[in-house]
Amino acid sequence: MAKERHITLPAGFTAAGVRCGIKASGREDLTILAAGRLVAAAVLTTRNQVTGAPVQWCRRVLPRGYGRMRAIVVNSGNSNVCTGPAGLRDAEEMAARTAALLGTRAANVLVASTGVIGHRLPMEKVRAGIDAAFAALGTGNDDLAVRGMMTTDTVPKSAVATGRIGGTSFTVAGIAKGVGMIAPSMATMISLITTDLAIAPAALHRVLRAAAERTFHAVTVDSDTSTSDTLAAFASGACGNAPLTSGSEGLKRFAAAAESVCGSLARQLAADGEGATKLIEVTVSGARNVADARAAAMAIANSPLFKCAVNGGDPNWGRIAAAAGKSAAMVLQDRLTVKIGGVTLMSRGLPRKFDLGRVTAHLAGKEIMVVCDLGIGKGRYTALTCDLSREYVTINADYHT
Amino acid sequence: MAKERHITLPAGFTAAGVRCGIKASGREDLTILAAGRLVAAAVLTTRNQVTGAPVQWCRRVLPRGYGRMRAIVVNSGNSNVCTGPAGLRDAEEMAARTAALLGTRAANVLVASTGVIGHRLPMEKVRAGIDAAFAALGTGNDDLAVRGMMTTDTVPKSAVATGRIGGTSFTVAGIAKGVGMIAPSMATMISLITTDLAIAPAALHRVLRAAAERTFHAVTVDSDTSTSDTLAAFASGACGNAPLTSGSEGLKRFAAAAESVCGSLARQLAADGEGATKLIEVTVSGARNVADARAAAMAIANSPLFKCAVNGGDPNWGRIAAAAGKSAAMVLQDRLTVKIGGVTLMSRGLPRKFDLGRVTAHLAGKEIMVVCDLGIGKGRYTALTCDLSREYVTINADYHT
Numbered sequence: 001m002a003k004e005r006h007i008t009l010p011a012g013f014t015a016a017g018v019r020c021g022i023k024a025s026g027r028e029d030l031t032i033l034a035a036g037r038l039v040a041a042a043v044l045t046t047r048n049q050v051t052g053a054p055v056q057w058c059r060r061v062l063p064r065g066y067g068r069m070r071a072i073v074v075n076s077g078n079s080n081v082c083t084g085p086a087g088l089r090d091a092e093e094m095a096a097r098t099a100a101l102l103g104t105r106a107a108n109v110l111v112a113s114t115g116v117i118g119h120r121l122p123m124e125k126v127r128a129g130i131d132a133a134f135a136a137l138g139t140g141n142d143d144l145a146v147r148g149m150m151t152t153d154t155v156p157k158s159a160v161a162t163g164r165i166g167g168t169s170f171t172v173a174g175i176a177k178g179v180g181m182i183a184p185s186m187a188t189m190i191s192l193i194t195t196d197l198a199i200a201p202a203a204l205h206r207v208l209r210a211a212a213e214r215t216f217h218a219v220t221v222d223s224d225t226s227t228s229d230t231l232a233a234f235a236s237g238a239c240g241n242a243p244l245t246s247g248s249e250g251l252k253r254f255a256a257a258a259e260s261v262c263g264s265l266a267r268q269l270a271a272d273g274e275g276a277t278k279l280i281e282v283t284v285s286g287a288r289n290v291a292d293a294r295a296a297a298m299a300i301a302n303s304p305l306f307k308c309a310v311n312g313g314d315p316n317w318g319r320i321a322a323a324a325g326k327s328a329a330m331v332l333q334d335r336l337t338v339k340i341g342g343v344t345l346m347s348r349g350l351p352r353k354f355d356l357g358r359v360t361a362h363l364a365g366k367e368i369m370v371v372c373d374l375g376i377g378k379g380r381y382t383a384l385t386c387d388l389s390r391e392y393v394t395i396n397a398d399y400h401t
Numbered sequence: 402m403a404k405e406r407h408i409t410l411p412a413g414f415t416a417a418g419v420r421c422g423i424k425a426s427g428r429e430d431l432t433i434l435a436a437g438r439l440v441a442a443a444v445l446t447t448r449n450q451v452t453g454a455p456v457q458w459c460r461r462v463l464p465r466g467y468g469r470m471r472a473i474v475v476n477s478g479n480s481n482v483c484t485g486p487a488g489l490r491d492a493e494e495m496a497a498r499t500a501a502l503l504g505t506r507a508a509n510v511l512v513a514s515t516g517v518i519g520h521r522l523p524m525e526k527v528r529a530g531i532d533a534a535f536a537a538l539g540t541g542n543d544d545l546a547v548r549g550m551m552t553t554d555t556v557p558k559s560a561v562a563t564g565r566i567g568g569t570s571f572t573v574a575g576i577a578k579g580v581g582m583i584a585p586s587m588a589t590m591i592s593l594i595t596t597d598l599a600i601a602p603a604a605l606h607r608v609l610r611a612a613a614e615r616t617f618h619a620v621t622v623d624s625d626t627s628t629s630d631t632l633a634a635f636a637s638g639a640c641g642n643a644p645l646t647s648g649s650e651g652l653k654r655f656a657a658a659a660e661s662v663c664g665s666l667a668r669q670l671a672a673d674g675e676g677a678t679k680l681i682e683v684t685v686s687g688a689r690n691v692a693d694a695r696a697a698a699m700a701i702a703n704s705p706l707f708k709c710a711v712n713g714g715d716p717n718w719g720r721i722a723a724a725a726g727k728s729a730a731m732v733l734q735d736r737l738t739v740k741i742g743g744v745t746l747m748s749r750g751l752p753r754k755f756d757l758g759r760v761t762a763h764l765a766g767k768e769i770m771v772v773c774d775l776g777i778g779k780g781r782y783t784a785l786t787c788d789l790s791r792e793y794v795t796i797n798a799d800y801h802t
Contacts, residue, residue: 050726050734050750082719082734084751117719118752304705304789305797312798318518321483325451333451333483350485351519388705389798390791396706397713397790 006158007146008139010171010196012036012236016136017148020129022077022115022122030129031148033192034071034102034137039236040198040243041069042205043110044212046229052081053091054111058230061095061107066205072110072232073098073130074149074190076177078121080113090121097127101134112190112230114151114177142175149177149190152274152395159264161257165250168239170197172257176265178272191216191231191265197254198237199244206246207255208233215262219270219384220301233258270384271366275392280310280368280385284324286337287379292329297383299327300372307388313363315356317345324372335375342369407559408547409540411572411597413437413637417537418549421530423478423516423523431530432549434593435472435503435538440637441599441644442470443606444511445613447630453482454492455512459631462496462508467606473511473633474499474531475550475591477578479522481514491522498528502535513591513631515552515578543576550578550591553675553796560665562658566651569640571598573658577666579673592617592632592666598655599638600645607647608656609634616663620671620785621702634659671785672767676793681711681769681786685725687738688780693730698784700728701773708789714764716757718746725773736776743770 008015015033022029043062045055062069073094080087091113096106113121133148146156157176162169176191193208212231237243244251271279282301287293300306303323309316317338325331334349341362343354362368368387409416416434423430444463446456463470474495481488492514497507514522534549547557558577563570577592594609613632638644645652672680683702688694701707704724710717718739726732735750742763744755763769769788 048723048726049732050722050737082722082747082750082752117717117723118747304793308794308797311794314798316518318483321451322449322518325449331450334485336451346483346519349483351483388794390794392705393709393712393789393791393794396709397715 004143005139006160006173007033007142007175007192007194009160009173010194010236011238012039012196013194013234014137014139015145016133016138016141017144017146018129018132018136020132021125022075028144028147029075029077030126030133031074031145032071032098032130032133032137033145033194033234035234035236038068038070038104038108039234040201040204041110042066042201042208042233044208044231050081052079052113053083053087054080054113055230056088057091057095057111061110066201068108068201069110069234070102070104070108071098072112072192074112075121075126075129076149076151077115078113078119079115079117080121081117083118083120086120090123093123094126094130097130098134101130110232112232114149114190146175146177149175151177153177154272157265157268157272159261159268161260163253163257165241165253168241170195170239170254170257172254172261174261174265176269178269189229189269193233193258193261195235195254196238197235197244198239198241199235199251199254203244203246203251204233204235207251207258210255211259211262215259215266218382219266220298266384270386273386274395275389276386277389278310278366278368278387280370280387281382282370282372282385283380283382284372284374285380286373286375286377288330288377289379290381291379293379293381296324296327296329296331296372296374297381299323300370301383301385304388307385310363310368311387311389313360315340315345315359315363320370320372321346324374329374330376331374332376337373337375339371340368405544406540407561407574408434408543408576408593408595410561410574411595411637412639413440413597414595414635415538415540416546417534417539417542418545418547419530419533419537421533422526423476429545429548430476430478431527431534432475432546433472433499433531433534433538434546434595434635436635436637439469439471439505439509440635441602441605442511443467443602443609443634445609445632451482453480453514454484454488455481455514456631457489458492458496458512462511467602469509469602470511470635471503471505471509472499473513473593475513476522476527476530477550477552478516479514479520480516480518481522482518484519484521487521491524494524495527495531498531499535502531511633513633515550515591547576547578550576552578554578555673558666558669558673560662560669562661564654564658566642566654569642571596571640571655571658573655573662575662575666577670579670590630590670594632594634594659594662596636596655597639598636598645599640599642600636600652600655604645604647604652605634605636608652608659611656612660612663616660616667619783620667621699667785671787674787675796676790677787678790679711679767679769679788681771681788682783683771683773683786684781684783685773685775686781687774687776687778689731689778690780691782692780694780694782697725697728697730697732697773697775698782700724701771702784702786705789708786711764711769712788712790714761716741716746716760716764721771721773722747725775730775731777732775733777738774738776740772741769
């Protein structure tokens with residue numbers, strides 16, 4: 001397990017994850033992902049108006065969201081949010097120390113932190129962690145690198161896709177951590193993407209934004225938007241291709257692979273939502289337009305009543321219809337159709353006789369498919385979420401500041 | 402307990418609540434509130450685009466939301482939602498049967514239903530229930546009348562206020578049921594208000610809307626908007642005053658009493674939110690305007706992470722700041738102040754040293770006061786909610802359709 005490769009599979013990257021004592025649990029809590037030289041990089045950060053110092057740092061060094069970067073240093077257990085100018089100095093010091101070890105400038109290193117809000121980082125431990133992670137950088141630590149970003153995640157999350165552009169084979173890899181305070185008004189929690197292709201930074205940023213729209217932005221665990229969300233992508237250029245630019249056929253191939261990686265990570269995030277026992281895919285079709293489809297899908301995916309019903313294995317289509325009806329999407333009651341697991345429970349606004357055994361069996365599974373057709377137009381969107389369990393409450397009632 | 406007076410305290414009204422077998426539990430499930438003659442009435446119904454047949458009936462007989470009415474018949478255990486034209490005929494039959502017994506027309510009787518979605522009403526039982534409730538109408542059944550509207554409520558909710566206009570003493574009374582699928586994009590679940598004053602129907606409607614804005618609309622239990630919410634008010638005129646009209650001093654006195662009754666019922670609804678162990682009052686001050694204050698207060702009050710923290714007694718001000726930051730309200734991080742129980746935990750965006758014992762003691766109580774000052778303008782709004790407990794999940798996972 002510890003030797004599984006993913007984030008360093010694209011040539012040109014090394015990674016490490018170490019334990020430096022930020023987490024009380026003593027688990028991995030500091031990760032470095034480094035390229036062998038300055039490489040194309042793009043970053044998306046939270047849309048929350050309250051932001052952590054690391055997010056502010058990323059925006060300072062990449063004001064347009066893309067450029068050339070050497071590495072990212074990530075810690076878990078403490079998000080360095082609401083820590084004022086001192087916290088920003090801490091984030092800068094993390095970048096500077098990592099940069100010095102790599103032989104580059106602080107402005108070439110991104111920073112991300114996740115964990116509790118409102119506490120200064122234990123910088124003595126962080127410094128030792130950075131030194132240890134730098135010493136451990138390699139291609140055999142990918143699993144530890146993911147673990148160094150995890151908070152309430154129960155499983156590490158990674159994805160790999162490959163493709164060909166002309167005669168060149170390429171790889172795209174990603175790792176991500178969730179799993180609470182997740183809502184789609186931003187990129188995601190923390191996710192890192194690597195590829196061995198050469199890509200123009202602006203093109204990389206554009207691909208990242210488009211991929212996030214249909215993947216990370218489609219995830220909602222609890223409708224709460226984190227202050228620390230960061231999605232960063234690095235393109236090493238190890239493939240030796242001419243840098244891909246916007247509009248090229250090659251960029252489209254890369255975009256497909258990147259969306260596949262982001263999509264897989266997004267599903268893994270939703271499936272591992274805090275307390276989740278099931279992944280729920282909510283597709284709204286037949287909406288007036290995509291914005292309406294997204295509004296209705298998100299209203300359903302954020303409905304605590306619907307999520308509790310799935311937790312209890314209850315085919316409660318009434319809560320699905322009610323959630324769509326309260327959304328900003330145009331809903332005409334007598335055109336509504338609701339399906340669970342491919343079985344129609346309601347159509348044209350009325351309940352239908354259905355095979356309860358089939359629906360109950362579907363709801364007993366790990367992946368629940370809900371379709372709500374508004375019967376108005378062609379807009380379609382799929383949101384990803386998880387059920388709401390007693391365990392979610394336990395995790396978040398007992399997680400003390 | 403069964404002899405407590407509230408909804409019939411204003412002269413001119415009788416009420417009854419009976420058991421007719423709609424609820425599997427065998428508890429009270431049908432209520433009639435009747436005036437002795439046609440009286441001024443106003444009604445607010447859900448803003449959900451999916452509506453129950455009773456809501457459609459109320460809109461048909463009171464297209465402007467006010468007029469003269471004789472009674473309202475309410476059942477619990479089945480909401481008569483998504484039941485198509487047949488369901489609408491059932492709602493009409495409920496009004497017609499009640500009206501026939503009272504010697505008036507169906508169009509003079511409002512209907513409200515609450516409970517499971519998507520099932521036809523058991524009309525044989527409903528008919529027998531209406532007959533029994535009519536036979537029992539009086540002023541000694543107020544408690545049974547509230548119970549006939551209850552679903553997952555654990556306590557009956559009522560409020561009474563009195564006032565004087567010139568030499569005339571008047572009374573305003575209200576009853577309400579909650580307690581899940583409650584979000585403020587509407588009136589509330591079901592609430593009935595009576596007064597013995599004479600009031601012009603349009604003026605009554607205006608007062609009801611204004612009172613709801615600061616009371617029922619400030620309540621959110623789970624961000625889910627019911628398809629059946631109905632708030633109805635009746636003014637018997639038994640005081641013998643000249644009907645109050647808009648802009649009069651008398652109407653202002655009535656409005657103050659009505660807001661007091663609605664405010665009390667709203668607090669009772671929030672405190673009895675599904676699975677709730679605590680009432681939470683979230684005040685946002687210093688916002689750019691009232692709309693911003695409301696957006697931020699609702700974002701905090703709907704944050705599952707914040708609500709779980711309160712459940713766990715955790716003074717997690719970071720989640721309060723993060724919830725404000727994700728809202729549509731303008732938030733400037735370095736002006737944010739957060740207080741719990743009067744103790745400042747964060748100011749100007751930074752954590753403050755505070756008396757943990759004092760805050761913990763406050764969080765151990767039944768009424769939690771949270772203040773988030775945005776430090777920008779004068780906008781202020783108070784939202785009411787409850788904590789999110791394992792019991793909420795249990796109630797909604799195990800409530801089967």
